[in-house]
Each structure stands twice: as structure tokens, then as C-alpha cells.
Amino acid sequence: MNHHKYKKFETIKLKDRTWPDNEIIKAPVWCSVDLRDGNQALITPMNIDEKVEMFQLLVNLGFKEIEVGFPSSSQIEYDFLRLLIEDNLIPDDVTVQVLTQAREHLIRRTFDALEGLDKAIVHIYNSTSILQRDVVFNKSKDEIKKIAVEGTKLVKTLSEEFSGKVILEYSPESFTGTEVDYALDVCEAVMDTWGADENNKVIINLPSTVEMDTPNVYADQIEWMCRNFTNRDRVIVSVHPHNDRGCGVASTELALLAGADRVEATLFGNGERTGNVDVITLALNLFSHGIDPKLELSQMNQIKEVYEKCTKMEVPPRHPYGGQLVFTAFSGSHQDAINKGMHAYKERKSDIWEVPYLPIDPADLNRQYEPIVRINSQSGKGGVSFVLDTVYGYNLPKQLRVDFSKVIQKISEKEGEVSSEKIFSCFDNEYINIETPYKLIKHKIFDISDENSEFERKAEVSVEVNGEVKNIVGYGNGPIDAVKNAFNKSDDFIDTKLLDYSEHALTSGSSAKAAAYIKLKSLENESYEYGVGVHPNITTATVMAMVSAMNRIYKTTVKEG
Numbered sequence: 001m002n003h004h005k006y007k008k009f010e011t012i013k014l015k016d017r018t019w020p021d022n023e024i025i026k027a028p029v030w031c032s033v034d035l036r037d038g039n040q041a042l043i044t045p046m047n048i049d050e051k052v053e054m055f056q057l058l059v060n061l062g063f064k065e066i067e068v069g070f071p072s073s074s075q076i077e078y079d080f081l082r083l084l085i086e087d088n089l090i091p092d093d094v095t096v097q098v099l100t101q102a103r104e105h106l107i108r109r110t111f112d113a114l115e116g117l118d119k120a121i122v123h124i125y126n127s128t129s130i131l132q133r134d135v136v137f138n139k140s141k142d143e144i145k146k147i148a149v150e151g152t153k154l155v156k157t158l159s160e161e162f163s164g165k166v167i168l169e170y171s172p173e174s175f176t177g178t179e180v181d182y183a184l185d186v187c188e189a190v191m192d193t194w195g196a197d198e199n200n201k202v203i204i205n206l207p208s209t210v211e212m213d214t215p216n217v218y219a220d221q222i223e224w225m226c227r228n229f230t231n232r233d234r235v236i237v238s239v240h241p242h243n244d245r246g247c248g249v250a251s252t253e254l255a256l257l258a259g260a261d262r263v264e265a266t267l268f269g270n271g272e273r274t275g276n277v278d279v280i281t282l283a284l285n286l287f288s289h290g291i292d293p294k295l296e297l298s299q300m301n302q303i304k305e306v307y308e309k310c311t312k313m314e315v316p317p318r319h320p321y322g323g324q325l326v327f328t329a330f331s332g333s334h335q336d337a338i339n340k341g342m343h344a345y346k347e348r349k350s351d352i353w354e355v356p357y358l359p360i361d362p363a364d365l366n367r368q369y370e371p372i373v374r375i376n377s378q379s380g381k382g383g384v385s386f387v388l389d390t391v392y393g394y395n396l397p398k399q400l401r402v403d404f405s406k407v408i409q410k411i412s413e414k415e416g417e418v419s420s421e422k423i424f425s426c427f428d429n430e431y432i433n434i435e436t437p438y439k440l441i442k443h444k445i446f447d448i449s450d451e452n453s454e455f456e457r458k459a460e461v462s463v464e465v466n467g468e469v470k471n472i473v474g475y476g477n478g479p480i481d482a483v484k485n486a487f488n489k490s491d492d493f494i495d496t497k498l499l500d501y502s503e504h505a506l507t508s509g510s511s512a513k514a515a516a517y518i519k520l521k522s523l524e525n526e527s528y529e530y531g532v533g534v535h536p537n538i539t540t541a542t543v544m545a546m547v548s549a550m551n552r553i554y555k556t557t558v559k560e561g
């Protein structure tokens with residue numbers, strides 16, 4: 001690869017820059033350019049119905065400025081604006097923006113399209129970059145400035161005849177490839193021509209039409225412009241970043257540190273080439289710092305659905321916040337940390353979200369907890385128990401987590417990702433209410449503490465063994481002890497010792513069930529097994545857990561030899 005073919009564009013060196021010490025403390029003014037820059041970059045541009053659907057989505061998300069198109073470029077762009085106006089689809093608090101080249105016939109046609117509106121942003125542009133001045137326009141600096149000034153004069157004249165209020169926006173297109181002092185000169189000429197002042201501000205949009213350098217360089221360019229406007233108060237400084245180097249979000253954030261007031265962006269970063277900057281990422285980055293993003297993005301899946309339908313583009317699975325996999329962890333240590341973090345967050349009832357690996361709470365985007373953890377061969381016990389806990393309500397004892405995750409590990413090594421449903425059905429088959437060869441028929445526990453006995457409880461248990469019912473009796477100081485002793489006294493069952501016991505409620509309300517976990521050690525060898533019992537009655541759940549554990553010991557030691 002011949003890297004000598006390329007060179008860096010030399011721009012200003014701002015030695016006393018102040019932006020690195022700044023902080024973003026509020027959301028900028030957002031302007032969606034989905035219906036213009038986004039649309040002009042689509043393989044199949046949106047039809048009118050799709051444009052209307054996208055417009056309504058943008059309004060619902062809370063955009064107050066929306067660039068609805070380039071009405072002088074084609075009939076469909078023109079008709080769409082007319083439809084918005086004639087069908088009264090533009091809410092009072094939303095200002096539509098229209099783009100046009102700074103050329104007379106296009107500006108005139110743009111004003112025709114605006115007829116009937118009471119306010120609009122008219123956005124004119126011409127390229128000011130060194131390269132385009134040379135190879136596209138073949139014009140001197142003064143001639144290029146004249147295009148901008150003549151365009152502004154015409155917008156001013158037509159605005160005076162227009163029924164509504166016009167806000168002027170001017171873009172020195174390809175700003176990142178333009179000498180900053182020249183860009184400033186053109187912008188000042190536009191503002192002077194317009195008669196801009198504090199009460200009649202002009203939006204000066206400084207696009208990173210092509211992202212040509214690292215984000216700090218763009219920030220230097222923006223800070224330099226902000227510092228050198230003759231009157232900063234007559235300017236709304238807007239940025240319009242693209243993503244050619246993959247740094248659109250970083251460039252925008254640094255531009256905000258450098259003084260920008262407004263951002264033009266698109267949903268999921270659709271736009272020319274590698275796209276415009278993604279407004280969803282920008283807004284949710286603010287949100288994750290506790291700053292009101294001034295956009296309503298909580299219905300993420302719905303936003304994605306409308307976006308994908310209208311643009312026929314797909315949101316990549318790893319796209320920040322919106323991608324299918326961004327609230328998912330496959331690896332064991334991540335799953336374990338998420339599991340523990342979620343528990344701590346719930347238990348501490350904290351107002352502040354702090355969960356490892358999850359910068360924001362997926363529920364804030366109406367995304368579900370369920371797919372956070374997905375299980376494959378890289379997963380450990382944390383992920384498996386997280387699924388059983390959050391999806392099915394089973395809070396497994398620590399050793400059982402280790403045992404069961406080995407079962408899932410074997411499946412995932414053979415089959416790849418294991419679904420939540422499969423994890424549960426496997427847990428169910430392996431551990432819950434196991435009935436072969438021993439099947440609990442009924443049991444009764446008696447309180448015998450007043451009967452002058454050395455024990456407090458008596459258990460009568462009926463169990464079916466290979467089709468034959470055995471009635472056994474045992475005594476102990478609690479129900480579990482009494483039942484276990486009943487089994488141990490009989491020659492029909494394996495002798496065991498209780499190593500661990502826990503239980504919890506599974507669901508709430510009238511259909512509530514309890515889950516009990518029993519760990520038994522075989523007295524015939526050193527093996528141990530867990531069993532799980534599930535039943536509306538906690539004592540029955542416990543006896544079932546014991547029978548399940550005995551069945552598992554039978555399976556591993558007696559049956560499998």
C-alpha cells in the first residue's frame with residue numbers, strides 16, 4: 001500500500017485552546033437531517049408515506065428543528081413539504097428547515113415550496129474548501145464568497161415577501177477542508193448581508209462534510225471560529241459532522257466542548273458514505289452522565305423498527321445503545337459481574353445506576369433484561385444462574401450453580417449458544433421434582449414435642465419404588481431431619497446425610513409456589529447431589545427436593561455404577 005499517495009490537510013494550530021478543560025453540561029439544540037442528508041444517501045430514497053412516517057417519528061422523539069428535504073431538487077421533495085404544510089402535520093413548536101444550493105432558481109423554488117408556513121429555517125450552502133474551489137468551481141476566493149453573499153441577498157429579499165419568519169442558516173460546505181480565516185470571512189460576509197444581530201441570529205453551520213482529521217483538530221477549528229466571530233452573540237454555531245474516520249461522535253462531543261450550540265445529525269448515523277453523526281448515541285451519552293438529552297428515546301425497539309422500515313438500512317448488532325447485542329454478555333466473568341451488580345442495585349435500592357459492563361439500564365430504553373446474558377461456551381456459572389434467576393425466579397445455592405453450569409457448558413460446547421428456554425428445561429429435567437426410581441406419594445409431619453419423645457417431629461412418608469408403594473416412618477428434630485431419618489431407616493433407600501438446605505418463594509400472589517434446594521451426601525460413597533422441589537406447600541417442596549436428590553444419587557452411583 002502506497003501511503004505516500006496521501007497527505008494530511010494542514011489547518012490551524014491553536015496553542016491556547018480551552019476546550020480540553022470544558023465539560024458538556026447540557027444538551028445542544030438538535031436538528032434532525034434524516035429526511036435530507038440521510039435520505040439523499042439511501043439506495044432507495046424514502047417515498048412520501050415513509051417520509052411522513054419518519055417525520056412523525058422525529059416529532060415524537062422531540063426534535064424541534066427538522067430538515068425536511070431539498071425541495072428544489074425534485075418533485076417528491078417539493079411535494080412532501082407541501083403535504084406537511086397543507087395537511088397541517090407540523091406542530092407549532094417544530095420548525096422545519098429546507099436546504100438549497102446558493103443558486104437563484106433553486107432558492108426561488110424553495111420559497112415556493114414554503115408558501116403558507118409561519119416560520120422556517122432556510123439553509124443555503126456552497127463549498128468553500130481549497131479542493132472544491134479548485135477542481136469543482138474553478139473560482140477565486142472572492143468569487144466563492146460572492147456565491148454565498150448573492151444567495152443570502154436573495155433569501156433576504158424573498159423573506160421580506162414571505163408570510164412567515166425566516167431564520168437563515170449558512171454552511172461553508174466542506175468546512176474541514178477550508179482555511180479557517182477564509183471560512184470566517186465568508187460567514188461574516190453572509191451575516192453582514194443578512195443584517196444579523198443578537199435579535200436576528202444566523203445559524204452558521206460548520207460541517208465536517210468529510211471527516212479529515214482527528215476530533216481534536218475539528219474542536220480546534222470550532223473554537224477558533226467561536227473566538228473570532230466579530231460578534232459571537234449574533235451567531236448560533238451549528239455542527240454537522242460526518243463519520244469518514246469513524247470518529248463522528250467524538251468529533252461532535254469535542255466540538256460541543258469547543259463552543260458549538262447546535263448539532264445536525266441523523267438516527268443511527270445514516271447519511272452519506274460512512275454516515276452523519278448518530279444523534280441517538282450523542283443523546284444517550286449525555287443521558288448516561290445524568291444530563292437531560294432533550295429527546296425521548298425510551299422506545300428504542302420501536303425507533304429502530306420505523307428507521308429500518310423507512311430507510312431499508314439495518315442497525316448493526318453492535319451499534320451503541322440500539323444494536324441487538326449491546327446489552328448482552330457472553331463471557332463468564334462479564335455475566336458474573338452483571339449478575340452481582342444487578343443484585344446489588346436491586347438490594348441497595350439505589351437511585352444511581354451502577355452495574356458493571358452496562359453503562360445504562362436497558363429498561364430505560366424499554367429493552368428487556370432477559371437478553372442481557374446469553375449463554376455460550378465462554379459463559380460461566382454467573383450467566384447461567386442469572387438466566388435462572390431473572391427469567392425464571394430460581395436463586396440457586398452457590399455449589400448448585402457450579403454443578404449446573406457444567407451441564408450447560410457441555411451442551412454449549414456441542415451446540416453453540418443455549419437459549420434461556422433450553423437452560424430452564426435442562427434444569428427442570430435434571431433437578432426439579434425428579435420421580436424415578438423414587439416417587440413421593442404423600443407425607444405427613446406430626447408435632448410430637450409434647451409426647452415425651454427425644455424428637456420433636458414424626459414423619460410418615462409414602463413413596464413408590466419401581467411401582468411398589470413403601471410406607472416409612474422417621475423421627476427428627478425438624479421436618480427435614482424426620483423425613484431423612486425415615487428414608488435412612490428403610491433398606492429400600494440409599495442412606496444419606498444432609499449437607500445443605502435453602503428455599504424461597506417463586507412467584508407472588510395466589511398461585512405462589514416455593515422452591516427448595518437440598519444437598520445430600522451418600523453414606524455409601526463420597527458422592528453428593530442436589531435436588532430441587534417445587535410445590536405450593538413449602539414442606540412438600542422440601543420433601544420433593546430430598547426425593548429428587550436421592551434419585552440423582554441413585555442415578556449417578558447405583559444405576560451408573
Ligand SMILES: CC(=O)SCCNC(=O)CCNC(=O)[C@H](O)C(C)(C)COP(=O)(O)OP(=O)(O)OC[C@H]1O[C@@H](n2cnc3c(N)ncnc32)[C@H](O)[C@@H]1OP(=O)(O)O
Pocket residue numbers: 037040070072073074100101102103106125126127136137147173209272
Ligand atoms: C454535502 C451535501 O450533502 S450538500 C447537499 C447535496 N445534496 C444534493 O445534491 C441532493 C439534491 N441535489 C440535486 O438534485 C441536484 O444537485 C440539484 C437539482 C440541486 C442541482 O442539479 P444541477 O443543477 O443539475 O447540478 P449540480 O448540483 O451538479 O450543480 C452543478 C452546478 O452548480 C454549481 N454548484 C454546485 N453546488 C453549488 C452551490 N452550493 N452553490 C452554488 N453553485 C453550486 C456547480 O459549480 C455547477 O456549476 P456549473 O454547471 O457551472 O459547472
Ligand SMILES: CC(C)C(=O)C(=O)O
Pocket residue numbers: 037099125171173174205207208209210240242
Ligand atoms: C449541506 C451541508 C451542511 C452538508 O450536508 C455537509 O456538509 O455534509
